[in-house]
Amino acid sequence: MTATVGGTTALGDNAARQLANATKTTAQLSTISPRWLTHLLQWVPVEAGIYRLNQVKNPELIKVTCTAREEENQLPRTFVDYEENPREYFLNAVSTVLDVHTRISDLYSSPHDQIKEQLRLTIETIKENQESELINNPDYGLLAQVTEEQRVFPLTGAPTPDDLDELLTKVWKEPAFFLAHPLAIAAFGREATRRGTPPPTVSLFGSQFITWRGIPLIPSDKVPVADGKSKILLLRVGDKRQGVVGLFQPGLPGEQSPGLSVRFMGINNHAIASYLISLYCSLAVLTPDALAVLDDVEINKYHDYPDTYK
Numbered sequence: 001m002t003a004t005v006g007g008t009t010a011l012g013d014n015a016a017r018q019l020a021n022a023t024k025t026t027a028q029l030s031t032i033s034p035r036w037l038t039h040l041l042q043w044v045p046v047e048a049g050i051y052r053l054n055q056v057k058n059p060e061l062i063k064v065t066c067t068a069r070e071e072e073n074q075l076p077r078t079f080v081d082y083e084e085n086p087r088e089y090f091l092n093a094v095s096t097v098l099d100v101h102t103r104i105s106d107l108y109s110s111p112h113d114q115i116k117e118q119l120r121l122t123i124e125t126i127k128e129n130q131e132s133e134l135i136n137n138p139d140y141g142l143l144a145q146v147t148e149e150q151r152v153f154p155l156t157g158a159p160t161p162d163d164l165d166e167l168l169t170k171v172w173k174e175p176a177f178f179l180a181h182p183l184a185i186a187a188f189g190r191e192a193t194r195r196g197t198p199p200p201t202v203s204l205f206g207s208q209f210i211t212w213r214g215i216p217l218i219p220s221d222k223v224p225v226a227d228g229k230s231k232i233l234l235l236r237v238g239d240k241r242q243g244v245v246g247l248f249q250p251g252l253p254g255e256q257s258p259g260l261s262v263r264f265m266g267i268n269n270h271a272i273a274s275y276l277i278s279l280y281c282s283l284a285v286l287t288p289d290a291l292a293v294l295d296d297v298e299i300n301k302y303h304d305y306p307d308t309y310k
Contacts, residue, residue, distance in 0.1 A: 026117060027112075027117055029125070031124075032124050032128065033220070036218045036220065037218065038130065038246070041244065041245065041283075042237055042238045042245050045248060046089075046247050049090060050088055050091075051089040051090075051247050051284055052088045054086045055082070062080055064076065089140060089247060089282045089283075093279065094130050094279045095126075098277060100114065119277070128222075130279055131222050132222040135179075135220065135224075140283050142244070145285045146292065146293045150171075150288060150289065151292070151293055152167060152170065152292065152295070158190070158297070159184060159187055159297045163232075164234075168234065170234065171234045171236050174241050176215070176236055177216050178216070178217040179234075180217055180232040180297075181224075181231075181299070183230060183299040184230040185210065188212075191301075229296050231294060234291070234294075235290065236289075236290040237290075244286070247283065248281050252278075259281050261280075263275065263276045
């Protein structure tokens, strides 16, 4: 197709594009998120897919004393008892089988390798599901492991600085971070700003996070939202702090990253190549006071401000 400008005819844009190379991106997937939770947890390798959580029974019965100077006090006698039936965590698998026609991978792998891209996008989706399970799994998820003593409710519905302070009284031993849906974090920001205490920010992983009392509020779209309400979690992490730890199986066949395995399953008689992708993980809360939740948080409360410019 030609183009005429000022009486002069020349090659047009549409025809010229037939000889031009377009720069092609890799496939973009809108469901991919930063998955901050998996970055902030300490991951502990387990043996044979089992993690046994041993705890001391009746710790209040362990007796010690402070001896007075120049007096001979009789020392107490004590011992530390253990639970006879400790909880055991078993690794769960997030798995799928990826099928790729060999004709597609043979003919259409330039400039981007079709198998590599199919694997990348599938693995990203599996990792998104992993983070959701770490929060919502009915057996080992964070929300399922909060004890009733560690559950608090907002004073007025919307999450306020007072409510987050109440959470801090539940996880006061070296709290690491709050975890909340972005809508809940925005709701807290509105309440804090309205009270004249806009939360400061901190830089982590090259991104900015708002904080409260110096503790970052980490966003995750996997924290559930229903009927205009959500939850805000507060965690202590690490085995040395008796906190929350992630669990994974090391040394898997076809291991691509900790706990993630990709194995070629062969090509069938329809020329379909199959790959088994599995991610093994779980999560343990080592002591009850390592985790607390602010429940029934209203996220749709807004405020009317006077127009200060009139």
